[in-house]
Amino acid sequence: MKIWKLLGLAALVTAAATVLLTTTTASAGGKESQTLVWWHNVTQGPGVKLYKDIAAEFQKQHPGITIKAVPLQNEQFKTKIPIALQSDSPPDVFQSWGGGGLVDQQKAGKVADLTKYVKPWIKSIGGTAAGWQVNGKQYAVPYSVGVVGFWYNKQLFKQAGIASAPKTWPQFLAAVAKLKQAGITPIAIGSKDEWPDAFYWDYLATKLCSKPVMQSSAVTYNFGNPCWTKAGEYVQRLLDAGPFQNGFLATPAQQGASSSAGLVANGKAAMELQGHWNPGVMQALTPENKVPSFLGWFPFPNVPGSKAIPGSLLGGGDGYACSWKAPQPACAQFLAYIDSPSVQRRVGSTGFGLPVRKGTENSVKDPNLRTVLKFRSTSPFIQLYLDQAYSAAIGQALNGAIAKQFAGKATPAQVVAQIEAAAKKK
């Protein structure tokens, strides 16, 4: 018995000593290690490898910081983020689309004020930073911003006898008519998801309403100006021309080869109004897994005689925010790294997105994306997509009302009325 007791004691002492030694060396060694939990939505495409590299490189440069990346499907973000922000241990870095959603988070005290950390470099991303500010303070930082435009099939346009991309609204409607006559589906649209419908209405509002009216709407939620109803009327004119694919109300935007993106990618429709992510989406939907060579891009046509500045565009992008609990300045340093020239160049060159950092524009290789980038940089006014610019409830109501119009269940006046009703509830 005694020998066992002795052995047991010895084992205990050894164990204790080991534990003591290892912990003391650990704490005596460097500073304490910090972890940044990073929730992002890159689960497919060229960004996957890029994101792995970003985490690895940052950790190498900052030995005391560990990055724990958690990729989540885009649709699940909406469910999981508010819930996570309710808890005591939210993710440190998470996807932010700016606008009204960010305002709501800031009002609830869920995001960190990054203004003082980003001051040294924020000017290098130019006007794009504004979409991720609240009351002039920086609460998140964008890393890829684009503008919405028409992705079109140059061959099909030629086939229909359209000489060049339309620049005005009347020219656009004429082009649609020509395509129909040639037996080609003019426009593919993913109405099942509702937000592709909203792009049309948002754009016509941007092209018809003056800049002050657009900007103030996100603050006062006043839609009394007649330009809002007019936007719906212009949309109606397009709808009446029957430009969309068969069964468009049930077509998703990005899922599978029968989605609107897939239809254009496989030559079954002539154009689609979508954001800068579309080539990447289309690439995955073709049998050869390549961006179609016939693809071109033109900006949304201007409406002659309107109060808006010609060349105003609808856009938006992706950014990251730090939660109020994230370790600082570690979190801000990580965001700075994502916006650093080295990373931004790769955002462009991999075709993952459109970099925001000035001076990295020529990293973008795809000629269409270069065009998009050029228009973004030179546009006099970029309006954030309205369902993002406004707070979530109003934005959703807006999308829903427009979807009703596309389904033939609402008039332009009713669309505005429904948006106003939702705004009143706030």
Next chain:
Amino acid sequence: MSRAQSRAGSTAPFANVPVYVVALLLTVIVLVPIGFVVLGGFRTTGQIAADPVGLPDPWVTHNYVSVLTSSAFWRQLGNSMIVAAIATGLVVTVSAMAAYPLSRMQFRGREALFVFFTFGLLFPVAVAALPLYLLLRQLGLLESLLGVALPEAAFAIPITIIILRPFMRAIPAELEDAAAMDGCGRFGFFLLVLVPLSQPALVTVTILSVILSWNNFILPLLVLTDPGKWTLPLGVAQYSSEHSADTAAILAFTTLSMVPALLFFLAAQRRIVGGLSGAVKG
């Protein structure tokens, strides 16, 4: 039990041939969608796009192979099995224990308690999502399979008790008296008499609970962020999104995630009829 055997077939009231025709037609309607998914996995997406209706030509195995060789699929499968096992073990045990007094003992508030238990059927899980999340976080159960299994068990209690109660009630009182005379207390009666005799019903609720747990999407979505802990439904959603263009691959993945539930059902299906018949009578 013996009654079921003697009711093996009735001779009324339809003639034979139309019966078989109808059965065949309905079988086709039921099987075609499933068949489409299973066979689709053996084709390439190109084949499917070119001819949605056709049979595999040639038969392609790489879709199924790539799923079967992906560690993610097996991990998700394992997680689903663990969660189903824990949830089912829990719910059947506690529900059987609760159904006994609810079915055979007289006490004040018995019916009220039963109605209380049925409330759970009437409330959709989705709504309790946020407070449930906060509760699980407080209990430190987030990111754990237990954190999925416990609420799953709780939400399955109503239907389990509803099915078990009438079945347990149907067991003759004489057996209880006999057990008492042999010196069995309530526990003894429960374990040695009631449980064995309730086997058909117990198997039925086990099957139902496994199916419910296996297919549960919302709870794992809420609780598990780490992909290493995901269950199959989460995996299917992720896979479909990641490979949204590759219809054939999605069909293969879908088929393979159906297989375990179907196999389990095949093994246990004979008991369901017996189990439900007791519930129906009571």
Next chain:
Amino acid sequence: MTTLDGSTAGRAEARPAVVRHRRRWLELGVFLAPAIALYVVFLIVPVVQAVRYSTYDWNGLGALSDYVGLDNYREAFGDPAFRQAMEHNGILVVLSLVFQLPLALGVALVLNRRMRGRGLLRVIFFAPYVLSEAITAVIFLQLLQPDGLVDEVLRGMGLGALVQLWLADLGLVFYTLFVVITWKYIGFAIILFLAGLQGVPDELHEAAAMDGASSWQSLRLVTLPLLGPTIRIWAFLAIIGSIQLFDIVWIMTLGGPAGASSTMATYMVDQGVNSYRIGYATSVAVILFAVCFVFSILYQVFVLRRDVRGGTTRMAG
């Protein structure tokens, strides 16, 4: 008589009444406690919390704020979109009872006959029930694409004129979903009715035949009444299920296009998840619960009572 282990269990006079009483409550407690504990902690508590949220106009972020009392409820009943969703649920209940019941009954009667492959047929019909709703939705999304499998089959059979935009046609989409739901849940009904048919003795049919009853009369006067309890239980579960329908609709159509296939549950999730109106969404959930609850009580009182009392089941049992 003392038993082998020396206890005097079963001898009611052996212990004083008070001790018996206390011991009985203790045993009761032991049997009931685990279920009650699990149920209360993981179901009742979160649900009660959620009900609290319904009296606030809360977006899920930050502290609970903006108490609005019953305004959310008022708003829900006043919202045409919610009323439309309620209508859909109502139609679904009626459709389930009118179509699924006869169909399942017919199939069950067929399968109850002594026939070859009967066991296999049972498995086949129950298989859709085993599949998850998500998988079912994915499968049918594929099949119902314009020019997808369904359209191709119809054309192949020469019924090309019947081809519709199954999911895009506002007037049709809800009924398309009903077909999908029927496909998925009919197996459960069939099995349930099969179980009930087990309790209908052959002798009764033979006796009826001897009295000169035709097949149809036998069905109507013998089988159906005895199947009554089964049918009533199925109807209960089917109606509750119809009221709470969510998964399949959400994945296939998101309740669209433009709310043409919405249910109360999809409306609720849309408000909660997409619009971040947690307070409002939980008020819709409470309404859902209340509807189910009222229905459940009324059903138990008026319809199921006769079955619990024993009535016809005694004869078959």
